[in-house]
Amino acid sequence: MSDFDFDLFVIGGGSGGVRAGRLAAETGARVAVAEEYRYGGTCVIRGCVPKKLMVYASRFSESFHDAQGYGWQVDGTPRFEWPQLRGAIHAELDRLEGIYRRNLANSGAKVLDGRAKLVDAHTVEVAGERYSAAHILIATGARPFVPDIPGxxxxxxxxxxxxxxxxxxxxxxxxxxxxxxxxxxxxxxxxxxxxxxxxxxxxxxxxxxxxxxxxxxxxxxxxxxxxxxxxxxxxxxxxxxxxxxxxxxxxxxxxxxxxxxGRIPLSRNLGLDEIGVELGRGGAIRVDEWSQTTVPSIYAVGDVTDRMALTPIAIREGAAFVETVFRSNPTKPDYDLVPTAVFTQPELGTVGMTEEQARNTGEIDVYCTSFRSMAHVIAERDERMMMKLVVARDSGKVLGCHIAGEAAGEMIQMAGIAIKMGATKADFDRTVAVHPTAAEELVTLKAPIR
The missing domain is CATH 3.50.50.60 (FAD/NAD(P)-binding domain)
Structure with a gap:
């Protein structure tokens, strides 16, 4: 038994912190996690999840229009009630927060509510109580930035x-x-x-x-x-x-x-300066490839490090930290060829290089198409999809895939697997199309447009 209260103390109950805390506890480590607001972090409580629910809600305004093109009689003017949606969203957030708390507790971690502050390299204070830990992980995320202008x-x-x-x-x-x-x-x-x-x-x-x-x-x-x-x-x-x-x-x-x-790292008033944890631009915590700060016992993952601000990346960083520190399996997060989606309307899905980036690497071929989705033709909706492959001319390797339109996020997840594996344009070409789908365009692009 060590002289510390815990083997790991996690500051921040978001996606990265909770994943790290739970996985570390499952190794038998003594773990505590402290969160000052709500467990689940930005993504679950005031980011990705409630935002996606609002995206779904907002799409119905066009769906009512589309329905008439398909023969549905929509009587009267559809009316949106924000309080009803808001209540449903917050009920879902309560449910998800409960899951985060239960998963942590079931793993054996101690769940604390309150703002944590570093006292020294091995001590954290929460609500007047001090706890010692062999390792401390900071996963406090980021907050919205508003410029200092009048008003x-x-x-x-x-x-x-x-x-x-x-x-x-x-x-x-x-x-x-x-x-x-x-x-x-x-x-x-x-x-x-x-x-x-x-x-x-x-x-x-x-x-x-x-x-x-x-x-x-x-x-x-x-x-x-x-x-x-x-x-x-x-x-x-x-x-x-x-x-x-x-x-x-x-x-x-x-x-x-x-x-x-934009967003800025939530690193202020944690006691970092006082104990020598080095900060970078905008208050980002400086870490090495193993997520270790300039104080050896202190690590950081997620948006507070300002490396790649995506929830799945924070989760991967938290898991890599546990593999490195608690499983003696040195593991670095992989930031190469990360697929991502922007839930604009229309959606945007992307993985790999943009055309502009690829042109700096050598000769490329660009395959691109724009078309109206079958679903929108009968509905008489004037919206077009776009799909694009960026290909290295010498090797035929697909360097980037970019999709704008319905279900772009779903499609880019699958395309991301192929491109991560090193797929070539010939691999795409010899894959049989699923018809009729929008995604079949990815495997039927025959000639480069430039």
């Missing part, structure tokens, strides 16, 4: 979107990343008038340029007004809501403003 206190963030008493009639969404674009689609689908303001020349920076343009065009067709090369200098409260003063672009009024301009 910034009037802005909503993604944290508050699931707690609103009522939906505004109109809203300005500031930002051009996946959170901003997802909420723009959600709110538009729920009947809110949406303006999206982004300081760059096109939304979804970092994704494939052709797909970015396609998604932006489809969003605008659905009624979202996108303002690019535009920034907010001041937010002013009005009787009807807010007025945003735009640098060189006049002003715009709406019932509310949502800021989705």
């Amino acid at each position: 910034c206190e009037l802005a909503l963030t993604s944290n508050e979107m699931f707690l609103l008493d009522e939906m505004p009639e109109s809203i300005v969404v500031v930002g051009g990343g996946y959170i901003a674009c997802e909420f723009a689609g959600i709110l538009n689908g729920l009947g809110v008038k949406v303006d999206l303001i982004y300081r760059g020349s096109q939304i979804l920076r970092g994704f494939d340029g052709e797909l970015r343009n396609h998604v932006a065009h489809e969003m605008e067709k659905k009624g979202i007004t996108i303002h690019t090369d535009c920034s907010v200098e001041e937010i002013e409260k009005t009787d009807a809501g807010v007025r945003l003063h735009l640098g060189g672009h006049g002003s715009i009024e709406a019932g509310a403003v949502l800021y989705a301009t």
Whole structure:
């Protein structure tokens, strides 16, 4: 028996922290996990899960229209009741939080409620109680960033979107990343008038340029007004809501403003500076390839390290930490060829290199198609899908796959397996198509367009 109270103390009850705590406890280690808000973290409580439920809800506005094209008689005007959806979402979040707590407790870990702060390299304080641990893992995640401009206190963030008493009639969404674009689609689908303001020349920076343009065009067709090369200098409260003063672009009024301009690591006031844990840009905890900080007994995983801010990555980092520290099996997280989806409307799924990135590696062939889904033809909905493969010309290896349209997230998961295995364009070509599906286009792209 060691001289410490615990073999591992985890600060943060989100996806990465809970996975690490549970797996470590299953090795027989004595584990404690502390969370100051709700178990499940950003993804489960105020991120991916409630957001995806709102995406589902928002799609019904188009489904009612589509149904008529298929012969269904929809009598009267469909009406959306936000309080009913909000209640259903929070009931589901309560259920999921209960599962997280039970899984931790069933693994043998001690579950603590309260804010944890480091006292020294082996000591943590929670609600006035001090606990010692051989290893400490920080998995506190990140929080929404709102720039310090006049009136910034009037802005909503993604944290508050699931707690609103009522939906505004109109809203300005500031930002051009996946959170901003997802909420723009959600709110538009729920009947809110949406303006999206982004300081760059096109939304979804970092994704494939052709797909970015396609998604932006489809969003605008659905009624979202996108303002690019535009920034907010001041937010002013009005009787009807807010007025945003735009640098060189006049002003715009709406019932509310949502800021989705990035997230910053939650590393402040944890006692890190006092004990010598080195921080990087934006307060990200610096770690090595094994997730170890500059203090040997302290590790960090997930968004607080600002490596790759995805829930499945935090889970993989937590598992790799346990393999390394508690199973004597040194394991590094794998960040290569990670598939991901953006639940914009239409969805965007991507894995591997963009066309722009691939052109810096050598000669490539680009296969791309745009078409209207069979489901939308009879419904007379003017929405197009896009699919794209980026292929190395010399080897035929598929370097990237990009999909915009219905079920893009589902398709990219499967495409990601093939590309992770090193599939070539010839492998795609010799795979028999599943007909009639949209996904069959991935294996019927015959000639490169450039």
